[in-house]
Amino acid sequence: MEKRTVNPWKWQDGRSYSQAVEVKNVESTLYCSGQAAVDPDGTSSNKDMKSQLEQAIANLEEVITSAGYECEGIVRLNVYTTSAEELWPYFPVLQEWIARHSIRQALTMLEVKGLFETLKIELEATVVK
Numbered sequence: 001m002e003k004r005t006v007n008p009w010k011w012q013d014g015r016s017y018s019q020a021v022e023v024k025n026v027e028s029t030l031y032c033s034g035q036a037a038v039d040p041d042g043t044s045s046n047k048d049m050k051s052q053l054e055q056a057i058a059n060l061e062e063v064i065t066s067a068g069y070e071c072e073g074i075v076r077l078n079v080y081t082t083s084a085e086e087l088w089p090y091f092p093v094l095q096e097w098i099a100r101h102s103i104r105q106a107l108t109m110l111e112v113k114g115l116f117e118t119l120k121i122e123l124e125a126t127v128v129k
Contacts, residue, residue: 001026001128003075005104016095017107021075026128030069034080034122035060036115044117049083050090052120057097060123069127071101076126079109087121 006020007013037045037052038059045052064071079094081087098105105125115122 001073003104003128015107016098017077018104019106021104021106023075023128028129030064030067030073030125030127030129032060032063032125032127034078034124035063036119036122038119044119046118049081049086049120050093053087053090053093056121056123057094060125064125064127067127069129071097071127072103073127073129074101074103074105074125075128077103077105077107078124079107080112080115080122080124081109082112082115082120084109084111 002024004022004024005018006022007018009019012019035056036059037047037055039045045055047055061071064074079087097103
């Protein structure tokens with residue numbers, strides 16, 4: 001697989017994403033459903049934003065590795081949150097995870113009116129190898 005990021009500017013570097021990601025010679029692609037702070041028994045979390053973000057990241061990583069992929073292969077990450085204002089102080093948690101796995105992805109963050117039950121954040125990824 002060949003992966004090339006396209007960044008005509010520098011400002012996105014401090015926000016841990018790329019403007020575009022080109023991928024060639026892909027062996028396979030994994031499209032992940034949105035992963036949120038849901039326990040293995042299916043119970044939705046009612047914890048704070050930071051706790052939910054950490055669990056959503058862990059759940060996304062579990063799906064990716066269970067499928068035989070690596071987080072480094074994430075090329076697209078969509079972040080859905082019920083409150084960008086509440087999420088923003090914890091954005092470094094996501095940035096640290098991105099850096100730890102050397103992920104170079106296109107990213108979209110959207111504030112939505114609501115998520116399932118008590119959930120505050122959901123992460124949706126496209127992964128290649």
